[in-house]
Amino acid sequence: MIVELIAESGDGKTHLSLLFSNPVLADLTEMGESIEIVRKLYPNDWKERYFRCKKFQDVRNVLNQCQADGRKTLIIETGHHLRYVAGLEALEDLQKDKKSRKNLHPTEWRYVNEEVAKLLSKAKEEMKINLVFTAQMDLEWVGGKSTGKRKNQSYPKMGHIADIRMFLKIKDFKEGEITVSKRVGQVIKIRLVDKLSEDYTKEIIFESDNDPKKLTSFKKILAITKIDESRWVM
DSSP states (O other): OEEEEEEOTTSSHHHHHTTSSSEEEEEOSTTOTTHHHHHHHOTTTGGGTEEEOOSHHHHHHHHHHHHHHTOOEEEEEOHHHHHHHHHHHHHHHHHTTOTTOOSOOGGGHHHHHHHHHHHHHIIIIISOOEEEEEEOEEEEEETTEEEEEEEEOOOTTHHHHOSEEEEEEEEEEEETTEEEEEEEEEEEEETTSOTTSTTOOOEEEEOOOOOGGGOHHHHHHHHHTTSOGGGSOO
């Protein structure tokens, strides 16, 4: 399965992704932002689950390592950064013939998309590994000016690629006399369930979860697909 988790910084997209079945994380962010979360949830083997990636080839290598180690989930942190490094690889190839090249032509991005598609297909179809893309939120800019709105920085065409897309947000709930904060997933898409069906789940409420071994949060996501667990990688 391919899943995209979208959220503002601090609302738990990386944390939730690390609660999927037996994950590793490919961190493509500029500052290596995810290492502390991996260390927190996997204190004993975080070094085998966290990979700092600066090139697209690094991500290919991580995927191969996933298979060698018997991992079940590869987290791409983030989809926006994956496209950036894949684009750099394509540009470097073109610069071998013409060093003056500074950018990709808009029509050349299709080659980038094809290379990423090969990676996704290999993971999902050949290796049977779950893929989780995270997506950050940022200001929307039009014509060099900010609209004041927030926009998710997803990998292009994720609306078509992903089997499940969720927007995460922290919300407060009253429980008797106290207020409890919980992570809520607004379901944008479930490929295998018709949006008009009674079985379509619009929202998932996640309890506090810091125990990856129980797969509690992962199984909540799995349950909304209404399909047999064998279709997922457990």
